[in-house]
Each structure stands twice: as C-alpha cells, then as structure tokens.
Amino acid sequence: MTNLLEVRNLSKKFVTPGGPFRKARAMHAVNDVSFDLAKGRVIGVVGESGCGKSTLARLILRLIEPSAGELRFEGEDLRAKTSSQMRKLRADMQMVFQDPYSAIDPRYTVARAVMEPFVVQGRSPEGSVDKEVASLLTMVGLNAGLASSFPHQISGGQKQRVGIARALALRPSLLVLDEPTASLDVSVQAQIISLLEQLRDDLGLTYLFISHDLSLVRYFCDEILVMYLGRVVEALPDTDLPARHPYTKTLMDSTFTPDPKQRRVIAPLEGEVPSPFNLPPGCAFADRCPYTTAICRTETPILTSGTTHPVACHHPL
Amino acid sequence: MLEVRDLEVAFGPVAPLSGVSFSLAKGEKLGIVGESGSGKSLTAMSVMGLLPLSGGRITGGSIVFDGQELTTLAESAYRKLRGRRLGLITQNPMTSLDPLQKIGPQVDAVAVLHLSMNASEARTRTVEILGTLRIPEPALICDRYPHQMSGGMKQRIVIAMALAADPDVLVADEPTTALDVTVQAQIIRLLDDLVKERDLALVLITHDMSVVAQTCDKVVVMYAGRAIEYGPVEAIFDAPQHPYTQALINCIPKGLSTDEHLSGISGTVPTVSNYPKGCAFHPRCDRAKNICTSERPAFITYGNNAAACHFAGDDR
Numbered sequence A: 001m002t003n004l005l006e007v008r009n010l011s012k013k014f015v016t017p018g019g020p021f022r023k024a025r026a027m028h029a030v031n032d033v034s035f036d037l038a039k040g041r042v043i044g045v046v047g048e049s050g051c052g053k054s055t056l057a058r059l060i061l062r063l064i065e066p067s068a069g070e071l072r073f074e075g076e077d078l079r080a081k082t083s084s085q086m087r088k089l090r091a092d093m094q095m096v097f098q099d100p101y102s103a104i105d106p107r108y109t110v111a112r113a114v115m116e117p118f119v120v121q122g123r124s125p126e127g128s129v130d131k132e133v134a135s136l137l138t139m140v141g142l143n144a145g146l147a148s149s150f151p152h153q154i155s156g157g158q159k160q161r162v163g164i165a166r167a168l169a170l171r172p173s174l175l176v177l178d179e180p181t182a183s184l185d186v187s188v189q190a191q192i193i194s195l196l197e198q199l200r201d202d203l204g205l206t207y208l209f210i211s212h213d214l215s216l217v218r219y220f221c222d223e224i225l226v227m228y229l230g231r232v233v234e235a236l237p238d239t240d241l242p243a244r245h246p247y248t249k250t251l252m253d254s255t256f257t258p259d260p261k262q263r264r265v266i267a268p269l270e271g272e273v274p275s276p277f278n279l280p281p282g283c284a285f286a287d288r289c290p291y292t293t294a295i296c297r298t299e300t301p302i303l304t305s306g307t308t309h310p311v312a313c314h315h316p317l
Numbered sequence B: 001m002l003e004v005r006d007l008e009v010a011f012g013p014v015a016p017l018s019g020v021s022f023s024l025a026k027g028e029k030l031g032i033v034g035e036s037g038s039g040k041s042l043t044a045m046s047v048m049g050l051l052p053l054s055g056g057r058i059t060g061g062s063i064v065f066d067g068q069e070l071t072t073l074a075e076s077a078y079r080k081l082r083g084r085r086l087g088l089i090t091q092n093p094m095t096s097l098d099p100l101q102k103i104g105p106q107v108d109a110v111a112v113l114h115l116s117m118n119a120s121e122a123r124t125r126t127v128e129i130l131g132t133l134r135i136p137e138p139a140l141i142c143d144r145y146p147h148q149m150s151g152g153m154k155q156r157i158v159i160a161m162a163l164a165a166d167p168d169v170l171v172a173d174e175p176t177t178a179l180d181v182t183v184q185a186q187i188i189r190l191l192d193d194l195v196k197e198r199d200l201a202l203v204l205i206t207h208d209m210s211v212v213a214q215t216c217d218k219v220v221v222m223y224a225g226r227a228i229e230y231g232p233v234e235a236i237f238d239a240p241q242h243p244y245t246q247a248l249i250n251c252i253p254k255g256l257s258t259d260e261h262l263s264g265i266s267g268t269v270p271t272v273s274n275y276p277k278g279c280a281f282h283p284r285c286d287r288a289k290n291i292c293t294s295e296r297p298a299f300i301t302y303g304n305n306a307a308a309c310h311f312a313g314d315d316r
Helices: A055-059 A083-092 A110-121 A131-141 A144-148 A156-170 A186-203 A214-222 A244-256 B040-048 B073-081 B102-114 B119-132 B151-163 B181-198 B209-213 B231-239 B243-248 B290-294
Strands: A001-017 A023-036 A044-048 A068-073 A093-096 A175-178 A206-211 A222-228 A229-235 B003-013 B014-018 B022-024 B027-034 B056-066 B087-091 B170-173 B201-206 B218-223 B224-232 B301-302 B305-308
Touching: A001 A055, A023 A055, A023 A068, A023 A206, A023 A222, A023 A229, A023 B231, A044 A055, A044 A214, A044 B151, A055 A206, A083 A093, A083 A110, A093 A156, A110 A131, A110 A144, A110 A156, A131 A144, A131 A156, A131 B301, A156 A186, A186 A214, A186 B243, A206 A214, A222 A244, A229 A244, A244 B181, B003 B040, B014 B040, B022 B027, B022 B087, B022 B218, B027 B040, B027 B209, B040 B087, B040 B170, B040 B201, B073 B301, B087 B151, B102 B119, B102 B151, B119 B151, B170 B181, B181 B201, B201 B209, B209 B231, B218 B231, B218 B243, B224 B231, B224 B243
Parallel strands: A044 A206, A044 A222, A093 A175, A175 A206, B027 B201, B027 B218, B087 B170, B170 B201
Antiparallel strands: A001 A023, A001 A068, A222 A229, B003 B014, B003 B022, B003 B056, B218 B224, B224 B305, B301 B305
C-alpha cells in the first residue's frame, strides 16, 4: 500500500499581535501531528470544538500556512511548492466544508457552483459543460434538473451534495471532509455517509474525515486519530480497538447509543477544554483526567506505541 | 400535569400541525422526535403560547395544563404562566441571551418579574441556582457577558433562566444540538438530575433517537405535522410499529459492529404546502401499498405503542 499523504511533525502557531495595552499571545492550534494516509483508506480525526481538527484540515491543503513540519502528497513536498504550483496540485486534493449553507455562493446556480473548480483551474471539462454538470449531479444522487436552481431553493442535504459534486469536479484522489454532516439532520447525515461510501468504492477515493462524533467515525473510518488541544493523543489503526487514553475513553462514554436498555450512567467529563493560549506544562488533559499524577503536570507525554497502538499518556488504560 | 389532545395549528391557509396528542405527569420525561420540519418546535411553541408571535393560531384540539385549558387562555393570563410555571429552553444558547447585558441581571429578571423579589433577593437566588447547575464561581459569572463564556456554559445559563421561577413543566427544544458530545452528555445528565430533584415534567425535543433512548420515559414520533407513533421508550425501540420510527433508529450508527449499514431515509420531508395524500410518509416508505396513497391511517393501539400506519401490528 502506498501512502497518498504523509504528515510529519506538522504544527501551526497563531500569534495575536500585541499592542500598547496587551501582550502578544501565541496559540498552538496544531502541535506536532504526524500520520500517514494510505491510498483508498479513510482516516477519521475526532475531538471537541477547538481541538485543532479543522485547522489540521486546512494545513494539509495549505489553505493555512504551517509553522513547522513536513507535508508530502504522492511523494511531493507540498511545503516547497509556490502558491501557483499549489493551486494546480489542489485539483487532486479537494475539500468539503462543514456548513453547506455558507460554502456555496448564494448568487450562483447549482451548475455554476459545481463548475467553479474548472474556472479556478483555467480548464474546461472534456465534454460539454451541460453534460459535465449533469454527470456530476447524477454522481452525487441529485436530479440533473436541479442545475438551474439557486442554493436557497434546495434543502440542506441537497446543498451538501452540491458541495460534494463541486469537490469531485476535477476528479481528485484525496477528499478532506470537514464535518460534512454536522449541520444536517440524522436522517440526512445517514444519506450523505452512504453516498460517501459509495463514491469511495466507485472512484477509489481517499478520505480524511473530520468529525466530533466518535460513533460516526467508528462506523465510517478505517483508522482514527483522537485530538485534544492541538495534539494527537491516540492513534487507533483499527476502529474496534479499545481506548487506551482516558480522553478517548471519555469520548466513547459520552456517546449515546440508540438503545434504552443500554442506558448508561454517564459520568460526564467535568470542566471544559482549557484555553489554548498559555497551556500549562505537562499533559493538557491533566486537569480533567481521573488518573492524573505528579508527572502529568510536568512532562508532556509523547505519542508512543505501547502493546497495541500509539497513545500519548503517562498512564494508559 | 400536561395533556395535549389532537392539537392543530394553522398559519393562514396552511396547516403545518394536524394531530398531536400526548400526556405528561410530574417527574416524567417525554421525548418528541422527528426530522426538521416535522412540527416538533411548533408543538413546543403551542404549549408555551408563543404561536401568535409568528402569526400562527391553534385551530383545533386542546392543551390542558394542571386542569387549566391553555388554548383559550387570554394573553395576560398566559404571561403569568410562561416563565413561571412553564419553563422554556431554546435551541441555540448563542442567540437566546442578550449579548449586551451581563449574565446576572438577565437571570435576576425572572425572579423579579414572577416571584416579586427585590433586586438583592433575586441576585441571591440567581447565585444559588447557578450553583445547583454546577457552574463554577456563580457570583463571578453574574458579572460576565455571554460572549465571555463557552457554548455549554451559556446553555446552563439558559437553563438557569428557565428554572429561576421554579416551573412545573420544562420544555427543552433541542437543548444540545449545537454542543459537543461531551458537553451534551453533561447537559443531558443535568436535565435528568433536575427532573428527579424538582419533580419536573420534561418535554425534550430532538432529532436524535439516541438522546431519546438515553433520557426519556415516553416518546412521540412526529412526521409532517402529525404524531405517527407514541409509546413508552422501551416499546418504541423494541418493536417500532411505524416504518418511519424504525428508519429513524437505523440512522444512528451504533459504532461497534462492522457489518452494520447506515441507510438513511431516502427523499426529503415534504413541505407544508404539499403534504402527500393518504399517509404522508408513503413516498419514502418501502412498505407502502395502494391504500397508503389514498387513506390517511388512523392511530391504532398495538401492544404498548400506538401508531398511525395501515400495517401497524403486522409481523415484520
């Protein structure tokens, strides 16, 4: 299996400029993230809001410039590319955004929206434009008759399908899906997920799937990266593996199952994600973790492979 | 405590709600589930008497709260109930707080208005309620503005406002939809505890069957403005009688078995202006027969559930 994408020690530090009345502050949105994504695989990235998963998605396409680390796509060093070279490469790596309501220009028709990538790349489709639009819409399960509709005339689920059709227009090999179903009803979410499954099989796509929903990720993905405050705290090469990091365990326990007989007494995680500015030394999860000892507050645990899979914890379960 | 019978609502010529019934006792938790546009929030708004705000009116049925008929109640009398004995938690905590006012005064206002307290009594009460909602340092929080708090914290403030006047019924309209899973678990657990401690009657509106499974005692499943299945939560999940209920349950990934398949529900929820004839679900139903396209199914009781399907009770 060849790696489509290789990420090494990727970091992004945002700095808010200081002024006369406040100090400059730095925030590590993504901190030392490494992983490989093999062709045809689906990696899921899970974590709460603010853990850096969306920043990670944007870093990979270099929509945001990384502060440090390496990015390789099909063996090519992405960070060495100029912005015009990068634009060409992006034809092969596309993104589907979280909010279909704001990802499509409200003044564009559906046809113009799905053809936009061709305009950006200065290319034209092989056949006629109408034919291309029709085939893209059919591919995502939409009626080709919707081509002349405007976004406000179609439902949220249909809009997200348009977003997917647009991402597929240039026949990319990698799709980065940033919470593609978070703003949709559960019934529509299930439709979109089964569409993505089918597209993967038909077109041989590779996905990086960002989500806050662990049960959805376990259902849909082959591998899981769990992020907490910019770092990968656990990398599960198989979705059936039990959690070793206490944070992953909490995420699993917070997920509701649709079965009233398995009603669990949830011991919810107390407290909230600490501010990513001025992180305390040691493990970022230490304040909320039931297993915290002295070492957790002084030394940052690094991601190391134990008996089964990599986990960044001084006291893995 | 609360009894809704055959509720019908109209906005001018369109009737988005036509037939919702349920009853709720003290200490009970009722879930109302369905997709967007199925009439869940409208049901909540009807109970709260907030329909006239958006131009709707109740055209049929009844809502009885503690022996009092609400559908014919004058607005002035409703004002005494709303916020006092009927509490509402709205969907989006980001927009249900006044961004220009500090937290303290926003919560105080409820006790000042409904319990005739003076400012300092109200503040003492506010701090006490924030404390019971496990908000750290409640006295300090009163001096904060909403934008200084996280989404989960804001939702707790909204809950505090709903509880400030000690209501008997709490209506929670998608209280966790905008929140992270860990925060959702905290809020749901909190609501659960409140129902137990204060003997509240809770109406929980959600589109997520797993939230219902983990929280509620009874369930109303809604589709296209009608209740289509109603029963105790175990029965609804064990033996759903309506294909729509089954389909909603199948939308949730269980996450463990690798051979499971998420199917979703094909098609979309019909809009109010073109509800299909007969059973409104028939264009999306894989069990639909001729009768479903012409005759609207009546609500029939089967076992512990009641379902509006021509084939309810058939062996699957």
